[in-house]
Amino acid sequence: MKKSREEIRQVVLGVLHRIAPEADLDELDPDALLQEEIELDSMDFLRFVQEIDKELKRDIPESDYTRISTLNGCLDYLSS
Amino acid sequence: MYEFKMPALGAEMTEGTLLEWKVKEGDEVKAHDIIALIDTDKAAIEAESFRGGIVEKLLVKPGEKVPVGTVLAHIRDGEEERAKISPRARKLAEKKDVDLSQIKGTGPEGSIVEADIEKTAPAKTDHRESMKKAIAAAMAKSKREIPHYYLSCSIDCSKALQWLEAYNRERPVSERILFAALQARAVAAALKKHPEFNGYFVNGEFQPKESVHMGFAISLRGGGLIAPALLDADKLSLEETMKNLSDLVARTREGKLRDREMSDPTITITNLGDLGVDAVFGVIYPPQVALLGFGKIGENQAISMTLSADHRVTNGLSGSRFLNTIKQLLEDPEKWL
Numbered sequence: 001m002k003k004s005r006e007e008i009r010q011v012v013l014g015v016l017h018r019i020a021p022e023a024d025l026d027e028l029d030p031d032a033l034l035q036e037e038i039e040l041d042s043m044d045f046l047r048f049v050q051e052i053d054k055e056l057k058r059d060i061p062e063s064d065y066t067r068i069s070t071l072n073g074c075l076d077y078l079s080s
Numbered sequence: 081m082y083e084f085k086m087p088a089l090g091a092e093m094t095e096g097t098l099l100e101w102k103v104k105e106g107d108e109v110k111a112h113d114i115i116a117l118i119d120t121d122k123a124a125i126e127a128e129s130f131r132g133g134i135v136e137k138l139l140v141k142p143g144e145k146v147p148v149g150t151v152l153a154h155i156r157d158g159e160e161e162r163a164k165i166s167p168r169a170r171k172l173a174e175k176k177d178v179d180l181s182q183i184k185g186t187g188p189e190g191s192i193v194e195a196d197i198e199k200t201a202p203a204k205t206d207h208r209e210s211m212k213k214a215i216a217a218a219m220a221k222s223k224r225e226i227p228h229y230y231l232s233c234s235i236d237c238s239k240a241l242q243w244l245e246a247y248n249r250e251r252p253v254s255e256r257i258l259f260a261a262l263q264a265r266a267v268a269a270a271l272k273k274h275p276e277f278n279g280y281f282v283n284g285e286f287q288p289k290e291s292v293h294m295g296f297a298i299s300l301r302g303g304g305l306i307a308p309a310l311l312d313a314d315k316l317s318l319e320e321t322m323k324n325l326s327d328l329v330a331r332t333r334e335g336k337l338r339d340r341e342m343s344d345p346t347i348t349i350t351n352l353g354d355l356g357v358d359a360v361f362g363v364i365y366p367p368q369v370a371l372l373g374f375g376k377i378g379e380n381q382a383i384s385m386t387l388s389a390d391h392r393v394t395n396g397l398s399g400s401r402f403l404n405t406i407k408q409l410l411e412d413p414e415k416w417l
Contacts, residue, residue: 022302041299041354042258043329053253062248062256 005079008056012074015051019044030071052078082131084153086146089120089342096120097145098152104181107135109155116152120342121214122306123332127339133157138181164191172197211304222366226281227391230361231399235407238381243413259377260351261322266409267349267372268292268313268321269416274402276394277387278346280367286393291315295345295365296325298332307365308337309345318417353377359384369393372406 003011013025016038023038034040040048045065053059058078060068068074086096097119109115114126115135133155140152165173165180169192173180178200180192187193222228240262248256271278271292279288293309300306310316310325331337347369350362353376360373369390377383385406389399409416 020301035354042260043326046253046256046258046326047330050253059253062245 003056005075008078009071009075011055012052012071012078015048015055018051019047028071030075032071033069034071034074035069081136082129082133082155083151084115084127084129084155086140086148086150086152087118087127087339087343088148089118089125089339090122093120093148093343095145095147098140098142099124100142101138101153101179101181102126103135103138104179105135105138109133109135114338118339121210122342123211123337124335125337125339125342129155131155135181142179164189166191166193169194169197176200211306215305218365219363222363226364226366226369228364228388229391229396229399230386230388231396231403232359232361232384232386233403233407234382235385235410236381237377237383237410240410240413241377241381243417255319257318257322258325261318261325262410262413263351263374264294264296264310264313264321264325264349265316265318265417266406266413267347268294268316269409270402270405271347272314273405274398276398277370277389277402279369280346281369281390281393282367286369289346291346293340293344293346295348295368296328297348297350297362298329301333306332306337307345307348307350308332308341311340311344347371349374353383359386361386362388364388364390 016023016025016034019040020038028037035045049060049065056078060077064077067077089096098116099119100117101115102117103109103113103115109129110132111130112128115129116127118125118127134157136154136156138153140146140150146152164185166187170180172194176197178197183192183196183200184190185192186196237259240259244257244259244262275288276286278292279286281287291312292314293311294313295307295309297305297307308328310321310328313321316324328341345365345368348362348365348371350360350371351374352360353374357375359375362371362373364371371388373386373388375384385403387399387403
């Protein structure tokens with residue numbers, strides 16, 4: 001069954017929390033770049049994409065990485 | 081009888097603190113099982129037993145600081161013997177991270193009961209401060225004793241990025257490769273041709289090392305930087321390099337490094353490109369003799385690579401040749417991958 005935007009948001013935030021447990025995700029600006037906002041390096045970002053694939057069964061191609069660079073971008077992309 | 085000793089987790093380490101036993105007396109262990117958690121100045125490290133057998137005696141208590149080489153436990157062949165402990169006490173011990181081997185039971189026939197667990201609390205250490213001090217000491221020693229020289233060049237990464245894009249396009253996300261893995265492969269391959277950059281300067285002379293154990297500077301969440309080794313980097317395929325590097329980064333951040341990963345780096349790579357840095361002029365980790373710094377991939381798809389090297393071992397000529405070999409490998413990956 002297709003997940004709602006809110007359900008996807010919870011999954012994405014859960015993954016981000018596992019990768020950056022010290023980050024205050026309640027304060028996360030949904031339009032800010034995740035890599036800057038919570039200091040994800042390229043290894044963290046790859047892990048983020050891998051975990052999204054595991055949880056939501058969405059294998060995001062590299063060419064789409066720019067579309068998921070913010071929280072809102074992620075939700076738009078994963079809800080589509 | 082095998083003596084499990086306090087390992088040397090780096091050239092600078094003279095003593096360590098046993099934080100926690102992962103086994104108790106009577107436990108059966110296999111070779112390479114993690115049996116203890118050791119605190120160094122830099123981090124908590126999981127130490128493995130090099131032999132299998134039965135843990136006969138744990139000689140050092142959690143929280144004790146002892147010199148490198150001190151016998152921490154006796155391990156012998158034999159049948160498994162288990163300490164007497166009530167199931168509730170065992171559960172509580174697991175929950176509270178208490179080392180059962182160090183508790184004298186006060187229950188019937190000397191068995192361990194819940195009250196015995198409650199009385200024991202594991203020692204907690206703030207690693208951040210001790211890590212800062214250890215790094216400060218190593219860096220001060222490096223700048224005081226190692227005559228650094230620096231060489232820098234720009235690498236055209238366009239072909240490598242194209243190659244990676246094509247490689248990753250055909251693979252699921254679990255098998256994708258990052259540019260960092262390609263860098264590591266290129267450096268490991270170049271070191272085979274330039275072994276004078278792989279090893280230690282000890283007792284006034286250079287000691288080359290056969291294997292390449294490539295230290296990677298990895299930032300810790302919440303501050304701190306540590307450079308554990310990607311072991312045997314010269315023997316890994318590109319896929320294995322990526323897999324092991326990814327595992328190393330994850331375990332570093334979870335505080336689950338192995339002792340050899342801390343003690344054995346023979347050269348270090350620092351990649352600060354993700355942080356937007358143009359170029360890195362790093363400080364060599366003694367007793368190593370070289371460090372390679374990489375900056376970000378620029379809009380023209382070029383990256384800056386800088387070698388910091390020990391002038392007691394190599395010079396500008398050999399350094400230039402080493403950089404050129406890496407540059408050629410990274411500029412044309414199809415030739416060698």
